[in-house]
Amino acid sequence: MDSEEVQIRVAFVTLGCPKNEVDTNRMRTLVSNSNYRVVDSVEDADLIVVNTCSFITEATEESLDVIFELLSDDDIRARGGRIIVAGCMPARFGKDLQDELSEVAGFLPVDEEDRILELIERLTGAPAVSTAPGVMRAAESCSAYVKISDGCDRFCSYCTIPFIRGRYHSRTLEEIADEVASLVSQGVKEIILIGQDTGVWGHDLEGEADLVGLVGHLCGRFDDTWFRIMYLQPEGISDELLDLFAHSPNLCKYLDIPLQHSNARILHEMNRTGSSEEFLSVLSNIRSKIPSIVVRTTIIAGFPGETEADFAELREFLENAEFDYVGVFAYSQEDGTRAGERTDQVPESIRIARANNLRELCDTISFAHNTGRIGQIVEVLIEDFEETDDTIEAIGRTQFQAPEIDGAVHLPKVAGEPGDIVCCRLVDSFCYEYEGELLQ
Template identity: 40%
Template sequence: MAVKVGMVSLGCSKNQVDAEILLALMVNNGYELCADPEQCDVVIINTCGFIEDAKKESIETIFEFAQLKAQGKVKVLVVTGCLAERYREELAMEIPEADVVLGIGKNTEIAKAVKEALDGQRVTAFGDKADLPLNGDRVLSTEKYSAYLKIAEGCDNKCSYCAIPLIRGGFRSRKMEDILEEARGLAESGVKELNLVAQDTTKYGQDLYGEYSLDKLLTELCKIDGFHWIRILYGYPDRVTDSLLEVMAREPKVVKYIDLPLQHANEKVLREMNRNGSFESLTALMQRIRDKVPGVVLRTTFIAGFPGETEEEFAQLVEFVRAVRFERMGCFAYSTEEDTPAGEREDQIDEEVRRHRADLVMEEQMGIAFELGKSLVGKKLEVLVEGYDDEQQMYVGRSYMDAPDIDTKTSFVSEYEDVKPGDFVWVEILDSVGYDLIGRQTEPDEK
């Protein structure tokens, strides 16, 4: 009888892609996937170790499944992902309930490690971060019509607050032919929405081809039949080229949406974050993107309460949010990370102040987002159907303005038959409630 394996993947979509490769490795070695943890022989926890809250969630999840193991419901507990890579032997020593602790450089050995654990051995294995597999079969954990496609791994930006280079290593692009081969397979399997991810998508290709090549990659991806939307996530503002914007404006499949985490708008704070830019330069960049890609949705994230951030510097961030009016935005309280230059600074800001500042930014954004929602009433948006809400008695989906998992929803009624998840339909917006839109299915305008 096949050994049943379950997976809990925490953190970002990039980690989720790793989890899908791990699941395929297990399936290809004869293991059976199981969705119910209490019915699993083996549970793999693909952890996140990015910021303090994520680390706490990872540890809590490990202990939750350790209890199931103590009750005899799980035989083998596997811990991998960013937390395992970052803390290595320390984690293996402090959590003896974990039968396997695997660094990301040893992900290809997961099936072997699980077999050894089932035979009674405890396995801890770590390798070179660059050995993390970027190619290979995947078992998609998303809905069949939407998938993430990782185009690069690691990061060279060395932002002073961030531990990602310590965890994931230096930036390395996948070969374009490998990405396109995987993309064709995803399209053939029914994927209609392709979401490009990396630690820095806009740097794609520089290490392999000597130039930023996201524009060329997008052009090739658009030639693949089956994709309706191709979305850019996790870009870096310094690398938004005119040629990239031209592709976004020209290619119908590339949704008019770009995710550029800016982190701050004050020049001094950005410099101390080891980032470029200023209030003026970033305002100009946002305007350039909007000018070259009409109708574009700008998504960003900010950090409030960075060490040494003064009231005046924070006020400039709020003013920037007010001035640019981002369509989508998140703001997080600064998280002190060990082994980072910012984490070693003595001028740390009280955590309550950090969180209060982040709340103030989000309050500012909330008003902007609500006004944007009201401005869409009477307009038609193309929506990717995700399901039916029995309580509301409405269909639920996302417009081009909304990435999966992080953005808002559009709910709508329909008089059409056979509306199903994965369909693209046109919705006339009748109202906005908070961040979300309400509408009814309609016909598209004639071109």
């Protein structure tokens, strides 16, 4: 078939975390740089790629809902639109999923997503012609996630990720820097470095390679770009890394440290390490070295065997630790995990009640921190503009706000372009949102 005649249209639907967004963007770029065409709407597509999440049961159910909705859509069926299921679900459930979803045209588990053109060719009979082999992915906005590694070797007892995404594997510094260079050349102003466990980046590469070297290289080479590191396990926070934070103005003073719990026994049963005392000491060291730093964590409430006393200790720890942001999750019992097989599961209603209790506490602490920042002068990266009745409002983020999870700064009557970095004073706060005023 002549490639000029082929107009296979492909749409993408992404579910789950930022790592999936990166994977979708990579697949989208491969398709864009071929004779197939990317379309925005599933209504216009011949093939719809659903990049799924199945980290926990709730995410799996959401993914299935989306797939079944697309499979039963009369318009899509009438014009022969077909569905490809990509990402975590086919990686986690393999053949069982394929048997369950017999109407799905094809499957692309996470480690096969780079073969998307092959799959489209096989499904449509239209030979794939790659017009820009090896090309970097296209920037989607002024802020972009860059994966520095994938997989995880920690095998936390409640987690499915190592079974879905495999063992830890770092991308090389050259690969990462090339991708950053490409995104920066397209106007990206903030790069968010992600991986399941960013602190151990490089340990599996040949020669001397560590996170401090990688981030120092990136911050020095792209000194007009903000860099943000996500998902640093507490063991990955070395004094060298804190020195780098202190001396790199373009490294966001923001640490995301997923602790999950603070009770030593529960942490041990999670196959993790630490205790309330150890974590408070880590936090105190961080804050003494970088007083302006903002710290986020994630916590799991209702892990199997969590007693009232363990929960009270966790609550007290959170009161003392005073995190700026906390993501609280009720424990989710997952098949195929050691924690999931335990017989001392905490009843779901108690898990949910404990999670809500902690959320309320952490919100109160976060809101107080936010109020305390009123009057501060900060840089804001403008991401969007919204028209209200009689004015235009710019919406952006400071270095202490990661996209989608930490709120935004609203700047009334500010003109400009997405990607502009402006100086403003924080004049008011409401929950996780701020109002700012532009300083000339």
